[in-house]
Amino acid sequence: MEHLLSGVHQFQSQVFQRERDFFDKLVSGQSPSALFVTCSDSRVDPNLITQSGPGELFVLRNAGNIIPPYGASNGGESATIEYAVAALGVRDIVICGHSGCGAINALLHPEKARSMPLVTNWLNHAETTRRIVAENYSDSTGDDLLEIAVQEHVLVQIENIQTHPSVAVKLQRGELTLHAWVYHLETGGILAYSGDDRCFEPLNKIDHTAAAQRVIDNPMLRK
Numbered sequence: 132m133e134h135l136l137s138g139v140h141q142f143q144s145q146v147f148q149r150e151r152d153f154f155d156k157l158v159s160g161q162s163p164s165a166l167f168v169t170c171s172d173s174r175v176d177p178n179l180i181t182q183s184g185p186g187e188l189f190v191l192r193n194a195g196n197i198i199p200p201y202g203a204s205n206g207g208e209s210a211t212i213e214y215a216v217a218a219l220g221v222r223d224i225v226i227c228g229h230s231g232c233g234a235i236n237a238l239l240h241p242e243k244a245r246s247m248p249l250v251t252n253w254l255n256h257a258e259t260t261r262r263i264v265a266e267n268y269s270d271s272t273g274d275d276l277l278e279i280a281v282q283e284h285v286l287v288q289i290e291n292i293q294t295h296p297s298v299a300v301k302l303q304r305g306e307l308t309l310h311a312w313v314y315h316l317e318t319g320g321i322l323a324y325s326g327d328d329r330c331f332e333p334l335n336k337i338d339h340t341a342a343a344q345r346v347i348d349n350p351m352l353r354k
């Protein structure tokens with residue numbers, strides 16, 4: 132705790148004073164361009180990996196970057212999504228999983244979470260991911276299986292978030308773009324899902340102007 136307290140002191144006495152004008156502007160309101168959904172894992176820092184600052188990302192974090200389908204949970208996820216989309220008018224939603232995710236590992240190996248009933252209960256919202264992986268990737272094991280599960284899981288959350296009315300409305304109007312990312316702790320690299328190629332590719336090779344409907348098939352958006 133000591134280093135956190137000294138960090139607070141350093142922020143207040145140095146950083147905040149030095150950037151006073153910037154922080155003054157933030158007082159009047161926020162206008163983040165993106166909702167960034169990721170895992171609570173301490174090694175994943177949305178602002179760091181996107182080199183963004185205060186006011187730029189509206190962040191939703193939980194164990195395993197899970198977005199329950201609309202109506203499936205009374206947690207804060209739905210409210211956070213609705214606020215980001217309807218009130219703040221974010222233009223992009225990034226759902227970012229990560230390599231070595233403990234939550235996804237526990238999803239694949241439920242015995243690891245047996246002593247944590249609340250974690251087990253929360254991971255039930257990721258049953259679709261577990262079943263997709265179990266039934267389609269039985270030949271994979273270890274780290275390979277975990278990477279596959281992390282990727283599939285992000286895509287399932289992309290599907291889930293489209294069940295939220297606020298998101299569906301903006302998608303239909305073409306006012307929102309969804310992005311499926313996986314951050315790699317080992318390299319600092321990010322893979323992003325390409326709707327054109329239907330696979331994850333290095334982020335710098337993705338066409339970021341791709342419309343939301345190309346991220347993943349969405350029957351609501353077919354003309």
Ligand SMILES: [Zn+2]
Nearest residue numbers: 170172232233
């Ligand atoms: Zn994680």
